[in-house]
Amino acid sequence: MKFGIVTFPGSNCDYDAYHAVVDALGEEATYLWHKDHDLQGADIVVLPGGFSYGDYLRAGAIARFSPIMREVVAHAERGGPVVAICNGFQIACEAGLLPGTLLRNQELKFSCQTVRLRVEQTDTPFTSAYQTGQVIRIPIAHGEGRYTADAAVLERLEGNGLVVFRYVDAGGEVTPAANPNGSALNIGGIVSERGNVLGMMPHPERAVDTLLGSADGLPLFESIVARVGA
Amino acid sequence: MSHYRMSRYRVAVHIVPRRGLLDPQGKAVSDALHTLGFAGVRDVRVGRHLIVETDADTPDAADRLVRSMCERLLANPVTEDFEIATVSPA
Secondary structure (H helix, E strand, C coil), X not given: CEEEEEECCCEXXXXXXXXXXXXXXXXXXXXXXXXXXCCCCCCEEEECXXXXXXXXXXXXXXXXXXHHHHHHHHHHHCCCCEEEECHHHHHHHHCCCCCCEEECCCCXXXXXXXXXXXXXXXXXXXXXXXXXXXXXXXXXXXXXXXXXXXXXXXXXXXXXXXXXXXXXXXXXXXXXXXCCCCCHHHEEEEECCCCCEEEECCCHHHCCEHHHCECXXXXXXXXXXXXXXX | CCCCCCEXXXXXXXXXXXXXXXXXXXXHHHHHHXXXXXXXXXXXXXXXXXXXEEEECCHHHHHHHHHHHHHHHHCCCCCEEEEEEEEEEC
């Protein structure tokens, strides 16, 4: 199984994603340069974190016009899995792969910490190796992570079970204090209507080794392998 | 044979966070203004001001072009409003 990790100018989590896939997961990965026009046979596309195009205009706004994004959108339309992390989530929203947008954190601070997420859905290609309601520890590192969408979109996300991760406290409760950026409904991650595109602000690729604080992100990658490899 | 030449226009556009959406930057600026004694300040929203120079047939056409640019790239339709401030010969 092959992961294609897109490198935009300004991406800085592409190596972490590569490490997670190749070293922790034991699968194949290749970097896809933003000017490439094909996915080199990748089964899964990762849009990694970083500051693509310096976050100019809006985070993700320019990256969505990179040549590779045309292929990524086509891949998603074919039902291919896409994991969009942090800046990747912002790019996926700008590209219309996911609804809503990510705005500046409510407290105006770049937020860099390990947060708790509650797994809300396990019948997705990204979360089948977790338990519903399981609380996992995953780091965040972003200045613009406040998930925002209009009321109709939020209702659809909730109604259709598309909210996959929510920021919670140690007891697994959704509280304002556990919300690190002011996201609507404490949303930390969502999937597309078809379920094949995951967008999340936290960094599962930085949580694949207990030596570095948490390995709670590894099951996310294992879930993909289980689903796509099946 | 004559060649029709387009004119060049300078289009100024304001892009601001939509009213009603929390704009933490605007709120921080508003709080600072209150601290400075500008007690009458009721709302501040921080956005972007872009000046686009573009070739177009007419001022109206330049306006329409920049509107299209706002809809497709310059503004986020989910959270931002834009308004064309001025269209002038460049």
